[in-house]
Amino acid sequence: MSLKYTAIRTAFELLWLSGLPRLSRLLSASRGVIFTLHRVLPTDPPDFSPNAILQVRPDFLDYVIERMRDTGIDIVTLDEAIERLAAPQKTRPFVVLTFDDAYRDNLQYALPILRQHEAPFTLYVPTALVDGVGELWWQAIEDIIARQKAVAFTDGDDVEYVDTDTTAQKNDAFNRLYWHMRKLPEIERRALLTDFTDKYGYDLERQCRDLIMSWQELRLFAGEPLCTIGAHTVHHYELAKLPSDEARREMAQSVDVIQAQFGIRPTHFSYPLGGPLSCGPREFGFARDLGFTTAVTTRPGGLYPKHLESLQALPRVSLNGYFQQRRYVDVFASGGLFTMLGKVTG
Structure with missing residues (x-):
């Protein structure tokens, strides 16, 4: 593990020991958190696995859902999250579960857990990857x-x-x-x-076909009442690196393809990679112009009423595969703490 992640783990330990996450939830103006997930796999990664940050075990996902509800945190859809942000008074705290990229293991290992707990979630789909011609x-x-x-x-x-x-x-x-x-x-x-x-x-x-669901498999999600299908571009390119017309086309065509496949027109969007190198004010404007209700980044932070004015640039908190300790879950759910982290690292 790199020095960066060693430092983060140390911070997580100190926060957990201090009891600050619970105090933060009580005192912070943050109303909720959007969690970012990618892969859900039952096996531990090998020693060399830099992309292990993108995967969590099924038992960890199961515990996250149970822990949220045990501590009085609701699991809601993106649409309900917006309603709660708009409420004049602070409501019960909430989290939103979002999955990027349509990995096949989401079908094998995540969906049964989500169904068991009746936990709503959003799945962001990059359409070329589902076609089997994308590049991971x-x-x-x-x-x-x-x-x-x-x-x-x-x-x-x-x-x-x-x-x-x-x-x-x-x-x-x-x-x-x-x-x-x-x-x-x-x-x-x-x-x-x-x-x-x-x-x-x-x-x-072949790698793409092995790792990503086919359209036939994805129909199980499209027909799942708990699932909201979101758009995630066509080719999973970093939009900020593309000319304006190509970036906008990547966003718009992904919606058209999903609508053609399922008769569902996505109103929620996720920017590939989602950090400052990948998206910014230009892309946020495209998302507004294209009519997306929300668009999510990977910039860390909680959700506040002020985000009603920037729904196409929402922060998320990654359920990072390097930190799958049960005692860290309360830290992940502390939107205010991650908002401070975002200010430090941003």
């Missing part, structure tokens, strides 16, 4: 580095060979390539990804 590039580079003792990084005509024999070397190589790709324009990132995956015989389309 963050997982692809992990998979390649995991099985190699060295990898070649190409920069123009220059080729650098990087050792990836140990876990530490693998983590260093992943972080280096990941952040290099994050800083590139989308067209250059896609070209680099194609070159890298081709070099190691990695089949991106």
Whole structure:
């Protein structure tokens, strides 16, 4: 685990020991929290698994739902969350459960738990991934580095060979390539990804079909009364890196495709990756113009009545796979604490 996550874990321990999360819920003006989830898997990740931050175990998800209700926190839909923000007086605290990307394991492991607890949730769907032609590039580079003792990084005509024999070397190589790709324009990132995956015989389309639900599987969610289907672009590109017309088209077409498949026109949206590098005022404006009721980021924070004026730029709190301790759940639910964290890190 990196120094960053070690520091966060230390902070979580101190917050839990202090009892501050409960006090924060009582005294803070925050009315609720939107939780971000991605994958739900029963197995613990291997030592090298930088994307483990995106996965939680089914038993942890089960406990989160039970703990919320045991402490008087309601689990509500996005639409009800907006109603509670608009209420003149502070209502019971709430959380909203949201899942990004339509991973197949959501069907296998998350849906039975959500049904058992009758817990409403939102599933944000990137349509090209469901078509089986998307690129889960963050997982692809992990998979390649995991099985190699060295990898070649190409920069123009220059080729650098990087050792990836140990876990530490693998983590260093992943972080280096990941952040290099994050800083590139989308067209250059896609070209680099194609070159890298081709070099190691990695089949991106097969990976996509293996990890993401098909449209047939997704129909089980579309027909589930507990589920709200949201849009998540077509190709899961970082919208801020695209020209305006392409970024807007990514958002609009994802809605059209979902409507064509299910007869449902999504009114809620999630920005891929969702941080400052990925979306900003321009994208928030597109979401308003396209008629989305809400659009969520990954910027940390709780929900306040003031967010009624910025419903297309809502914060979320990630149920991070590195922190699946039951004692941390109360910390996750403390919107005010994460709002302070967002101010520090933003």
